[in-house]
Amino acid sequence: MSLQLSQRGQRFSQSLIRAMTRECKRVDGINLAQGLCDLPVPAPVAAGACRAIEQGHNSYCAAEGLGALRQAIAAHHQRQQGVTVSAEREVLVSAGATGAFYATAQALLDPGDEVILFEPYYGYHAATLELMECPARYVRLDAPHWTLEATALEAAVTPRTRALVLSNPSNPSGKVLSRKELAILADFVEAHDLVLFCDEIYAAFIYDDWPLVSPITLQRLRPRTVTLGGFSKLFSITGWRLGYAIAPPEVTEAASRLNDLVYVCAPTPLQVGAAEGLLQLDPTFFTGIARDHQYKRDLFCDALHKAGLYPHRPQGAYYVMADISQLPGEDDLERCHFLLQQTGLAAVPGRAFYHDEGGRDLARFCFAKRPEVLDEACRRLGRLG
Ligand SMILES: Cc1ncc(COP(=O)(O)O)c(C=O)c1O
Missing domain, CATH: 3.40.640.10 (Type I PLP-dependent aspartate aminotransferase-like (Major domain))
Structure with a gap:
Protein backbone atom coordinates (compact mmCIF):
# COMPACT_ATOMS: atom_id res chain seq x y z
CA MET A 1 0.00 0.00 0.00
CA SER A 2 1.22 3.50 -0.62
CA LEU A 3 -0.30 6.69 0.72
CA GLN A 4 -1.87 9.21 -1.62
CA LEU A 5 0.35 12.28 -1.79
CA SER A 6 -1.11 15.76 -1.71
CA GLN A 7 -1.03 17.82 -4.90
CA ARG A 8 1.81 19.83 -3.39
CA GLY A 9 3.64 16.67 -2.42
CA GLN A 10 3.54 15.50 -6.01
CA ARG A 11 4.33 18.81 -7.65
CA PHE A 12 7.87 19.39 -6.42
CA SER A 13 10.45 17.10 -7.95
CA GLN A 14 14.12 16.74 -7.06
CA SER A 15 16.09 19.78 -8.26
CA LEU A 16 18.52 19.36 -11.16
CA ILE A 17 21.28 20.57 -8.83
CA ARG A 18 20.66 17.71 -6.43
CA ALA A 19 20.35 15.26 -9.33
CA MET A 20 23.73 16.36 -10.77
CA THR A 21 25.25 16.20 -7.30
CA ARG A 22 24.10 12.60 -6.96
CA GLU A 23 25.49 11.71 -10.40
CA CYS A 24 28.76 13.41 -9.52
CA LYS A 25 29.08 11.33 -6.34
CA ARG A 26 28.42 8.18 -8.33
CA VAL A 27 31.38 8.85 -10.62
CA ASP A 28 33.48 10.35 -7.81
CA GLY A 29 33.74 13.62 -9.76
CA ILE A 30 34.32 17.26 -8.83
CA ASN A 31 31.04 18.90 -7.93
CA LEU A 32 30.83 22.35 -9.51
CA ALA A 33 27.05 22.05 -9.57
CA GLN A 34 26.20 22.72 -5.95
CA GLY A 35 26.65 26.26 -4.66
CA LEU A 36 28.82 25.63 -1.70
CA CYS A 37 32.14 27.02 -0.78
CA ASP A 38 34.53 24.43 0.64
CA LEU A 39 36.77 26.87 2.52
CA PRO A 40 37.28 26.36 6.27
CA VAL A 41 34.87 28.04 8.69
CA PRO A 42 36.53 31.22 10.07
CA LEU A 281 36.69 39.30 11.99
CA ASP A 282 38.94 42.00 10.64
CA PRO A 283 37.55 44.12 7.74
CA THR A 284 40.27 42.52 5.59
CA PHE A 285 38.39 39.21 5.92
CA PHE A 286 35.53 40.70 3.90
CA THR A 287 37.72 42.36 1.28
CA GLY A 288 39.79 39.17 1.07
CA ILE A 289 36.71 37.18 0.08
CA ALA A 290 36.16 39.37 -2.97
CA ARG A 291 39.85 39.36 -3.92
CA ASP A 292 40.27 35.57 -3.59
CA HIS A 293 37.12 34.79 -5.51
CA GLN A 294 37.96 37.26 -8.25
CA TYR A 295 41.21 35.37 -8.73
CA LYS A 296 39.28 32.08 -8.90
CA ARG A 297 36.75 33.56 -11.31
CA ASP A 298 39.50 34.66 -13.68
CA LEU A 299 41.34 31.35 -13.48
CA PHE A 300 38.22 29.32 -14.13
CA CYS A 301 36.77 31.59 -16.84
CA ASP A 302 40.09 31.45 -18.70
CA ALA A 303 40.05 27.65 -18.52
CA LEU A 304 36.46 27.54 -19.79
CA HIS A 305 37.36 29.87 -22.64
CA LYS A 306 40.34 27.74 -23.67
CA ALA A 307 38.11 24.67 -23.61
CA GLY A 308 35.67 26.36 -26.02
CA LEU A 309 32.94 26.83 -23.40
CA TYR A 310 32.37 30.57 -23.66
CA PRO A 311 32.02 32.04 -20.14
CA HIS A 312 29.75 34.99 -19.32
CA ARG A 313 32.18 36.50 -16.81
CA PRO A 314 30.26 37.37 -13.63
CA GLN A 315 30.49 40.67 -11.75
CA GLY A 316 29.56 39.00 -8.47
CA ALA A 317 28.49 35.79 -6.67
CA TYR A 318 30.54 32.67 -7.31
CA TYR A 319 29.03 31.05 -10.36
CA VAL A 320 29.67 31.39 -14.05
CA MET A 321 27.18 30.69 -16.81
CA ALA A 322 29.00 29.30 -19.82
CA ASP A 323 27.87 28.57 -23.36
CA ILE A 324 28.28 24.82 -23.69
CA SER A 325 26.73 24.51 -27.15
CA GLN A 326 30.12 23.37 -28.54
CA LEU A 327 29.88 20.12 -26.59
CA PRO A 328 28.33 17.05 -28.22
CA GLY A 329 24.69 16.46 -27.34
CA GLU A 330 21.20 17.62 -28.25
CA ASP A 331 20.68 19.96 -25.32
CA ASP A 332 22.05 21.19 -21.99
CA LEU A 333 21.18 17.96 -20.16
CA GLU A 334 23.00 15.74 -22.61
CA ARG A 335 25.95 18.11 -22.75
CA CYS A 336 26.28 18.26 -18.97
CA HIS A 337 26.24 14.46 -18.85
CA PHE A 338 28.88 14.37 -21.58
CA LEU A 339 31.00 16.79 -19.56
CA LEU A 340 30.67 14.67 -16.44
CA GLN A 341 31.60 11.50 -18.31
CA GLN A 342 34.59 13.03 -20.09
CA THR A 343 36.03 15.14 -17.30
CA GLY A 344 34.32 14.17 -14.04
CA LEU A 345 33.12 17.79 -13.70
CA ALA A 346 29.51 18.32 -12.65
CA ALA A 347 27.71 21.51 -13.74
CA VAL A 348 24.04 22.50 -13.65
CA PRO A 349 22.16 22.35 -16.97
CA GLY A 350 20.96 25.85 -17.91
CA ARG A 351 17.28 24.85 -18.00
CA ALA A 352 17.31 24.75 -14.18
CA PHE A 353 17.15 28.56 -14.23
CA TYR A 354 14.34 29.08 -16.75
CA HIS A 355 10.63 28.27 -16.71
CA ASP A 356 10.38 27.59 -20.46
CA GLU A 357 12.74 26.47 -23.21
CA GLY A 358 15.46 28.93 -22.11
CA GLY A 359 18.98 28.00 -21.04
CA ARG A 360 19.46 25.06 -23.40
CA ASP A 361 22.90 26.34 -24.48
CA LEU A 362 24.06 27.11 -20.97
CA ALA A 363 25.46 25.47 -17.88
CA ARG A 364 26.29 26.93 -14.47
CA PHE A 365 29.61 26.21 -12.79
CA CYS A 366 30.49 27.08 -9.18
CA PHE A 367 34.09 28.25 -8.83
CA ALA A 368 34.16 28.67 -5.02
CA LYS A 369 36.50 25.74 -4.56
CA ARG A 370 39.76 25.21 -2.70
CA PRO A 371 42.73 26.17 -4.93
CA GLU A 372 43.87 22.59 -5.50
CA VAL A 373 40.33 21.49 -6.46
CA LEU A 374 39.89 24.42 -8.84
CA ASP A 375 43.31 23.77 -10.41
CA GLU A 376 42.32 20.16 -11.00
CA ALA A 377 38.98 21.28 -12.50
CA CYS A 378 40.85 23.61 -14.88
CA ARG A 379 43.22 20.81 -15.84
CA ARG A 380 40.28 18.55 -16.62
CA LEU A 381 38.64 21.22 -18.77
CA GLY A 382 41.89 21.14 -20.77
CA ARG A 383 40.93 17.62 -21.93
CA LEU A 384 38.17 19.20 -23.99
CA GLY A 385 40.31 21.82 -25.75
C1 LIG B 1 20.49 33.58 -4.22
C2 LIG B 1 20.50 32.63 -3.07
N1 LIG B 1 19.72 32.88 -2.02
C3 LIG B 1 19.67 32.04 -0.97
C4 LIG B 1 20.44 30.89 -0.94
C5 LIG B 1 20.33 29.96 0.21
O1 LIG B 1 20.83 30.56 1.35
P1 LIG B 1 20.71 29.89 2.76
O2 LIG B 1 21.68 28.76 2.83
O3 LIG B 1 21.08 31.02 3.69
O4 LIG B 1 19.32 29.45 2.94
C6 LIG B 1 21.28 30.60 -2.01
C7 LIG B 1 22.07 29.36 -2.02
O5 LIG B 1 22.56 28.90 -3.00
C8 LIG B 1 21.31 31.49 -3.10
O6 LIG B 1 22.07 31.24 -4.15
Whole structure:
Protein backbone atom coordinates (compact mmCIF):
# COMPACT_ATOMS: atom_id res chain seq x y z
CA MET A 1 0.00 0.00 0.00
CA SER A 2 1.22 3.50 -0.62
CA LEU A 3 -0.30 6.69 0.72
CA GLN A 4 -1.87 9.21 -1.62
CA LEU A 5 0.35 12.28 -1.79
CA SER A 6 -1.11 15.76 -1.71
CA GLN A 7 -1.03 17.82 -4.90
CA ARG A 8 1.81 19.83 -3.39
CA GLY A 9 3.64 16.67 -2.42
CA GLN A 10 3.54 15.50 -6.01
CA ARG A 11 4.33 18.81 -7.65
CA PHE A 12 7.87 19.39 -6.42
CA SER A 13 10.45 17.10 -7.95
CA GLN A 14 14.12 16.74 -7.06
CA SER A 15 16.09 19.78 -8.26
CA LEU A 16 18.52 19.36 -11.16
CA ILE A 17 21.28 20.57 -8.83
CA ARG A 18 20.66 17.71 -6.43
CA ALA A 19 20.35 15.26 -9.33
CA MET A 20 23.73 16.36 -10.77
CA THR A 21 25.25 16.20 -7.30
CA ARG A 22 24.10 12.60 -6.96
CA GLU A 23 25.49 11.71 -10.40
CA CYS A 24 28.76 13.41 -9.52
CA LYS A 25 29.08 11.33 -6.34
CA ARG A 26 28.42 8.18 -8.33
CA VAL A 27 31.38 8.85 -10.62
CA ASP A 28 33.48 10.35 -7.81
CA GLY A 29 33.74 13.62 -9.76
CA ILE A 30 34.32 17.26 -8.83
CA ASN A 31 31.04 18.90 -7.93
CA LEU A 32 30.83 22.35 -9.51
CA ALA A 33 27.05 22.05 -9.57
CA GLN A 34 26.20 22.72 -5.95
CA GLY A 35 26.65 26.26 -4.66
CA LEU A 36 28.82 25.63 -1.70
CA CYS A 37 32.14 27.02 -0.78
CA ASP A 38 34.53 24.43 0.64
CA LEU A 39 36.77 26.87 2.52
CA PRO A 40 37.28 26.36 6.27
CA VAL A 41 34.87 28.04 8.69
CA PRO A 42 36.53 31.22 10.07
CA ALA A 43 38.02 30.52 13.53
CA PRO A 44 35.91 32.99 15.60
CA VAL A 45 32.71 31.61 14.05
CA ALA A 46 33.52 27.99 14.87
CA ALA A 47 34.96 28.83 18.31
CA GLY A 48 31.96 31.01 19.21
CA ALA A 49 29.47 28.25 18.38
CA CYS A 50 31.48 25.55 20.22
CA ARG A 51 31.79 27.75 23.31
CA ALA A 52 28.07 28.52 23.22
CA ILE A 53 27.25 24.79 23.15
CA GLU A 54 29.67 24.06 25.99
CA GLN A 55 28.29 26.94 28.03
CA GLY A 56 24.77 25.56 27.68
CA HIS A 57 23.17 27.91 25.13
CA ASN A 58 21.22 25.01 23.68
CA SER A 59 17.59 25.99 24.12
CA TYR A 60 15.10 27.80 21.95
CA CYS A 61 15.69 31.50 21.61
CA ALA A 62 13.26 34.25 20.57
CA ALA A 63 11.60 33.53 17.21
CA GLU A 64 13.20 36.66 15.73
CA GLY A 65 16.70 35.55 16.77
CA LEU A 66 19.32 36.28 19.41
CA GLY A 67 19.69 39.94 20.29
CA ALA A 68 23.48 39.71 19.97
CA LEU A 69 23.28 38.47 16.38
CA ARG A 70 20.64 41.00 15.38
CA GLN A 71 22.84 43.77 16.78
CA ALA A 72 25.84 42.38 14.91
CA ILE A 73 23.85 42.23 11.65
CA ALA A 74 22.73 45.85 12.06
CA ALA A 75 26.32 46.94 12.78
CA HIS A 76 27.56 44.97 9.75
CA HIS A 77 25.13 46.76 7.43
CA GLN A 78 26.10 50.11 8.94
CA ARG A 79 29.78 49.37 8.26
CA GLN A 80 29.36 47.84 4.80
CA GLN A 81 26.55 49.97 3.37
CA GLY A 82 26.32 53.00 5.65
CA VAL A 83 22.69 52.18 6.37
CA THR A 84 21.14 52.45 9.84
CA VAL A 85 18.94 49.48 10.72
CA SER A 86 17.07 48.91 13.98
CA ALA A 87 18.29 45.57 15.36
CA GLU A 88 15.21 45.27 17.57
CA ARG A 89 12.54 46.21 15.07
CA GLU A 90 13.86 45.47 11.59
CA VAL A 91 16.00 42.32 11.76
CA LEU A 92 14.69 38.76 11.71
CA VAL A 93 17.11 35.84 11.99
CA SER A 94 15.84 32.65 10.33
CA ALA A 95 16.82 29.21 9.04
CA GLY A 96 19.01 30.56 6.27
CA ALA A 97 18.14 33.21 3.72
CA THR A 98 15.74 30.52 2.50
CA GLY A 99 13.80 30.65 5.78
CA ALA A 100 13.98 34.45 5.82
CA PHE A 101 12.47 34.62 2.34
CA TYR A 102 9.76 32.13 3.22
CA ALA A 103 8.76 33.94 6.43
CA THR A 104 8.75 37.44 4.91
CA ALA A 105 7.01 36.30 1.72
CA GLN A 106 4.32 34.61 3.83
CA ALA A 107 3.95 37.84 5.77
CA LEU A 108 3.44 39.93 2.64
CA LEU A 109 1.84 37.78 -0.05
CA ASP A 110 -1.45 35.96 -0.43
CA PRO A 111 -2.23 33.12 -2.83
CA GLY A 112 -2.92 34.60 -6.26
CA ASP A 113 -0.60 37.59 -5.80
CA GLU A 114 1.74 37.73 -8.76
CA VAL A 115 5.46 38.21 -8.34
CA ILE A 116 8.01 39.32 -10.93
CA LEU A 117 11.09 37.15 -11.14
CA PHE A 118 14.16 37.77 -13.29
CA GLU A 119 15.25 34.93 -15.49
CA PRO A 120 17.66 33.17 -15.18
CA TYR A 121 16.37 32.79 -11.62
CA TYR A 122 17.44 31.08 -8.42
CA GLY A 123 15.34 27.91 -8.23
CA TYR A 124 14.31 28.27 -4.59
CA HIS A 125 12.80 31.69 -5.28
CA ALA A 126 10.63 30.25 -8.02
CA ALA A 127 9.73 27.13 -6.01
CA THR A 128 8.89 29.06 -2.85
CA LEU A 129 6.50 31.28 -4.82
CA GLU A 130 4.93 28.24 -6.41
CA LEU A 131 4.48 26.61 -3.01
CA MET A 132 2.74 29.78 -1.85
CA GLU A 133 0.55 29.75 -4.94
CA CYS A 134 1.88 33.10 -6.09
CA PRO A 135 2.22 32.96 -9.90
CA ALA A 136 5.58 34.18 -11.20
CA ARG A 137 5.77 36.77 -13.99
CA TYR A 138 9.13 36.23 -15.67
CA VAL A 139 11.37 38.97 -17.01
CA ARG A 140 14.14 37.49 -19.12
CA LEU A 141 17.60 39.07 -18.93
CA ASP A 142 19.92 38.01 -21.72
CA ALA A 143 23.63 37.27 -21.85
CA PRO A 144 26.20 38.69 -22.13
CA HIS A 145 25.21 41.74 -20.06
CA TRP A 146 21.86 40.60 -18.63
CA THR A 147 20.67 44.19 -19.06
CA LEU A 148 17.49 45.31 -17.32
CA GLU A 149 15.10 47.33 -19.50
CA ALA A 150 12.07 49.29 -18.34
CA THR A 151 10.00 48.00 -21.27
CA ALA A 152 10.49 44.37 -20.20
CA LEU A 153 9.33 45.19 -16.68
CA GLU A 154 6.26 47.02 -17.93
CA ALA A 155 5.37 44.08 -20.16
CA ALA A 156 5.33 41.73 -17.16
CA VAL A 157 3.26 43.70 -14.69
CA THR A 158 -0.50 43.24 -14.24
CA PRO A 159 -3.01 44.65 -11.75
CA ARG A 160 -2.43 41.52 -9.63
CA THR A 161 1.34 41.99 -9.35
CA ARG A 162 2.37 42.60 -5.74
CA ALA A 163 6.12 42.07 -5.57
CA LEU A 164 9.39 41.65 -7.41
CA VAL A 165 12.24 39.34 -6.40
CA LEU A 166 15.82 40.28 -7.22
CA SER A 167 18.99 38.29 -6.61
CA ASN A 168 21.80 40.86 -6.52
CA PRO A 169 24.53 39.77 -7.21
CA SER A 170 22.58 37.19 -9.15
CA ASN A 171 22.72 33.48 -8.76
CA PRO A 172 23.15 32.15 -11.44
CA SER A 173 24.26 34.93 -13.83
CA GLY A 174 26.59 36.91 -11.55
CA LYS A 175 24.89 40.08 -12.74
CA VAL A 176 25.13 43.09 -10.41
CA LEU A 177 22.61 45.83 -11.16
CA SER A 178 24.14 49.15 -12.21
CA ARG A 179 22.98 52.41 -10.62
CA LYS A 180 21.04 53.17 -13.80
CA GLU A 181 19.28 49.79 -13.69
CA LEU A 182 18.47 50.22 -10.02
CA ALA A 183 16.93 53.61 -10.81
CA ILE A 184 14.75 51.95 -13.49
CA LEU A 185 13.74 49.32 -10.96
CA ALA A 186 12.99 51.94 -8.30
CA ASP A 187 10.75 53.93 -10.67
CA PHE A 188 8.96 50.73 -11.62
CA VAL A 189 8.28 49.37 -8.12
CA GLU A 190 7.14 52.81 -6.98
CA ALA A 191 4.85 53.31 -9.96
CA HIS A 192 3.18 49.93 -9.38
CA ASP A 193 3.38 49.99 -5.59
CA LEU A 194 5.32 46.71 -5.34
CA VAL A 195 7.27 45.06 -2.55
CA LEU A 196 10.91 44.50 -3.46
CA PHE A 197 12.60 41.36 -2.13
CA CYS A 198 16.33 41.76 -2.65
CA ASP A 199 18.41 38.66 -1.96
CA GLU A 200 21.94 39.84 -1.19
CA ILE A 201 23.42 36.62 0.11
CA TYR A 202 26.43 37.16 -2.20
CA ALA A 203 26.99 40.81 -1.21
CA ALA A 204 30.60 40.11 -0.18
CA PHE A 205 31.37 38.47 -3.53
CA ILE A 206 31.82 41.48 -5.81
CA TYR A 207 34.52 41.76 -8.48
CA ASP A 208 36.48 44.45 -10.29
CA ASP A 209 35.39 46.99 -7.64
CA TRP A 210 31.95 46.98 -9.21
CA PRO A 211 29.75 49.14 -6.95
CA LEU A 212 26.99 47.11 -5.28
CA VAL A 213 24.14 49.51 -4.60
CA SER A 214 21.70 47.97 -2.19
CA PRO A 215 18.05 49.11 -2.61
CA ILE A 216 17.81 49.56 1.16
CA THR A 217 20.31 52.42 0.91
CA LEU A 218 17.92 54.40 -1.31
CA GLN A 219 15.51 56.38 0.82
CA ARG A 220 12.64 55.96 -1.63
CA LEU A 221 12.99 52.17 -1.76
CA ARG A 222 13.59 51.50 1.89
CA PRO A 223 9.93 51.37 3.05
CA ARG A 224 9.07 48.75 0.42
CA THR A 225 12.26 46.65 0.54
CA VAL A 226 12.93 43.32 2.21
CA THR A 227 16.67 42.62 2.19
CA LEU A 228 17.69 38.98 2.52
CA GLY A 229 21.14 38.02 3.73
CA GLY A 230 22.89 35.07 5.26
CA PHE A 231 26.00 33.36 6.51
CA SER A 232 26.00 30.16 4.43
CA LYS A 233 28.28 31.66 1.80
CA LEU A 234 30.08 34.31 3.85
CA PHE A 235 31.36 31.87 6.50
CA SER A 236 31.10 28.60 4.49
CA ILE A 237 28.42 27.24 6.84
CA THR A 238 25.66 26.12 4.49
CA GLY A 239 24.67 23.35 6.92
CA TRP A 240 24.20 25.66 9.89
CA ARG A 241 21.06 27.18 8.38
CA LEU A 242 21.51 30.80 9.38
CA GLY A 243 20.27 33.81 7.48
CA TYR A 244 18.22 36.92 8.00
CA ALA A 245 15.81 39.49 6.64
CA ILE A 246 15.86 43.26 7.13
CA ALA A 247 12.37 44.65 6.66
CA PRO A 248 10.09 47.44 7.90
CA PRO A 249 9.04 46.84 11.56
CA GLU A 250 5.48 45.68 10.86
CA VAL A 251 6.76 43.13 8.32
CA THR A 252 9.50 41.92 10.66
CA GLU A 253 6.96 41.41 13.41
CA ALA A 254 4.53 39.42 11.27
CA ALA A 255 7.35 37.42 9.66
CA SER A 256 8.73 36.57 13.12
CA ARG A 257 5.41 34.98 14.06
CA LEU A 258 5.45 32.93 10.84
CA ASN A 259 9.09 32.04 11.41
CA ASP A 260 8.07 30.76 14.83
CA LEU A 261 5.41 28.50 13.31
CA VAL A 262 7.72 26.88 10.77
CA TYR A 263 11.19 26.91 12.34
CA VAL A 264 10.53 28.01 15.95
CA CYS A 265 13.92 29.74 15.85
CA ALA A 266 17.27 29.47 14.11
CA PRO A 267 19.83 27.26 15.94
CA THR A 268 20.72 29.19 19.11
CA PRO A 269 24.42 28.34 19.68
CA LEU A 270 25.23 28.73 16.00
CA GLN A 271 23.82 32.25 16.11
CA VAL A 272 26.43 33.05 18.75
CA GLY A 273 29.15 31.86 16.34
CA ALA A 274 27.85 34.03 13.48
CA ALA A 275 27.61 37.06 15.78
CA GLU A 276 31.21 36.59 16.92
CA GLY A 277 32.34 36.27 13.32
CA LEU A 278 30.70 39.57 12.37
CA LEU A 279 32.13 41.32 15.41
CA GLN A 280 35.61 39.86 15.56
CA LEU A 281 36.69 39.30 11.99
CA ASP A 282 38.94 42.00 10.64
CA PRO A 283 37.55 44.12 7.74
CA THR A 284 40.27 42.52 5.59
CA PHE A 285 38.39 39.21 5.92
CA PHE A 286 35.53 40.70 3.90
CA THR A 287 37.72 42.36 1.28
CA GLY A 288 39.79 39.17 1.07
CA ILE A 289 36.71 37.18 0.08
CA ALA A 290 36.16 39.37 -2.97
CA ARG A 291 39.85 39.36 -3.92
CA ASP A 292 40.27 35.57 -3.59
CA HIS A 293 37.12 34.79 -5.51
CA GLN A 294 37.96 37.26 -8.25
CA TYR A 295 41.21 35.37 -8.73
CA LYS A 296 39.28 32.08 -8.90
CA ARG A 297 36.75 33.56 -11.31
CA ASP A 298 39.50 34.66 -13.68
CA LEU A 299 41.34 31.35 -13.48
CA PHE A 300 38.22 29.32 -14.13
CA CYS A 301 36.77 31.59 -16.84
CA ASP A 302 40.09 31.45 -18.70
CA ALA A 303 40.05 27.65 -18.52
CA LEU A 304 36.46 27.54 -19.79
CA HIS A 305 37.36 29.87 -22.64
CA LYS A 306 40.34 27.74 -23.67
CA ALA A 307 38.11 24.67 -23.61
CA GLY A 308 35.67 26.36 -26.02
CA LEU A 309 32.94 26.83 -23.40
CA TYR A 310 32.37 30.57 -23.66
CA PRO A 311 32.02 32.04 -20.14
CA HIS A 312 29.75 34.99 -19.32
CA ARG A 313 32.18 36.50 -16.81
CA PRO A 314 30.26 37.37 -13.63
CA GLN A 315 30.49 40.67 -11.75
CA GLY A 316 29.56 39.00 -8.47
CA ALA A 317 28.49 35.79 -6.67
CA TYR A 318 30.54 32.67 -7.31
CA TYR A 319 29.03 31.05 -10.36
CA VAL A 320 29.67 31.39 -14.05
CA MET A 321 27.18 30.69 -16.81
CA ALA A 322 29.00 29.30 -19.82
CA ASP A 323 27.87 28.57 -23.36
CA ILE A 324 28.28 24.82 -23.69
CA SER A 325 26.73 24.51 -27.15
CA GLN A 326 30.12 23.37 -28.54
CA LEU A 327 29.88 20.12 -26.59
CA PRO A 328 28.33 17.05 -28.22
CA GLY A 329 24.69 16.46 -27.34
CA GLU A 330 21.20 17.62 -28.25
CA ASP A 331 20.68 19.96 -25.32
CA ASP A 332 22.05 21.19 -21.99
CA LEU A 333 21.18 17.96 -20.16
CA GLU A 334 23.00 15.74 -22.61
CA ARG A 335 25.95 18.11 -22.75
CA CYS A 336 26.28 18.26 -18.97
CA HIS A 337 26.24 14.46 -18.85
CA PHE A 338 28.88 14.37 -21.58
CA LEU A 339 31.00 16.79 -19.56
CA LEU A 340 30.67 14.67 -16.44
CA GLN A 341 31.60 11.50 -18.31
CA GLN A 342 34.59 13.03 -20.09
CA THR A 343 36.03 15.14 -17.30
CA GLY A 344 34.32 14.17 -14.04
CA LEU A 345 33.12 17.79 -13.70
CA ALA A 346 29.51 18.32 -12.65
CA ALA A 347 27.71 21.51 -13.74
CA VAL A 348 24.04 22.50 -13.65
CA PRO A 349 22.16 22.35 -16.97
CA GLY A 350 20.96 25.85 -17.91
CA ARG A 351 17.28 24.85 -18.00
CA ALA A 352 17.31 24.75 -14.18
CA PHE A 353 17.15 28.56 -14.23
CA TYR A 354 14.34 29.08 -16.75
CA HIS A 355 10.63 28.27 -16.71
CA ASP A 356 10.38 27.59 -20.46
CA GLU A 357 12.74 26.47 -23.21
CA GLY A 358 15.46 28.93 -22.11
CA GLY A 359 18.98 28.00 -21.04
CA ARG A 360 19.46 25.06 -23.40
CA ASP A 361 22.90 26.34 -24.48
CA LEU A 362 24.06 27.11 -20.97
CA ALA A 363 25.46 25.47 -17.88
CA ARG A 364 26.29 26.93 -14.47
CA PHE A 365 29.61 26.21 -12.79
CA CYS A 366 30.49 27.08 -9.18
CA PHE A 367 34.09 28.25 -8.83
CA ALA A 368 34.16 28.67 -5.02
CA LYS A 369 36.50 25.74 -4.56
CA ARG A 370 39.76 25.21 -2.70
CA PRO A 371 42.73 26.17 -4.93
CA GLU A 372 43.87 22.59 -5.50
CA VAL A 373 40.33 21.49 -6.46
CA LEU A 374 39.89 24.42 -8.84
CA ASP A 375 43.31 23.77 -10.41
CA GLU A 376 42.32 20.16 -11.00
CA ALA A 377 38.98 21.28 -12.50
CA CYS A 378 40.85 23.61 -14.88
CA ARG A 379 43.22 20.81 -15.84
CA ARG A 380 40.28 18.55 -16.62
CA LEU A 381 38.64 21.22 -18.77
CA GLY A 382 41.89 21.14 -20.77
CA ARG A 383 40.93 17.62 -21.93
CA LEU A 384 38.17 19.20 -23.99
CA GLY A 385 40.31 21.82 -25.75
C1 LIG B 1 20.49 33.58 -4.22
C2 LIG B 1 20.50 32.63 -3.07
N1 LIG B 1 19.72 32.88 -2.02
C3 LIG B 1 19.67 32.04 -0.97
C4 LIG B 1 20.44 30.89 -0.94
C5 LIG B 1 20.33 29.96 0.21
O1 LIG B 1 20.83 30.56 1.35
P1 LIG B 1 20.71 29.89 2.76
O2 LIG B 1 21.68 28.76 2.83
O3 LIG B 1 21.08 31.02 3.69
O4 LIG B 1 19.32 29.45 2.94
C6 LIG B 1 21.28 30.60 -2.01
C7 LIG B 1 22.07 29.36 -2.02
O5 LIG B 1 22.56 28.90 -3.00
C8 LIG B 1 21.31 31.49 -3.10
O6 LIG B 1 22.07 31.24 -4.15
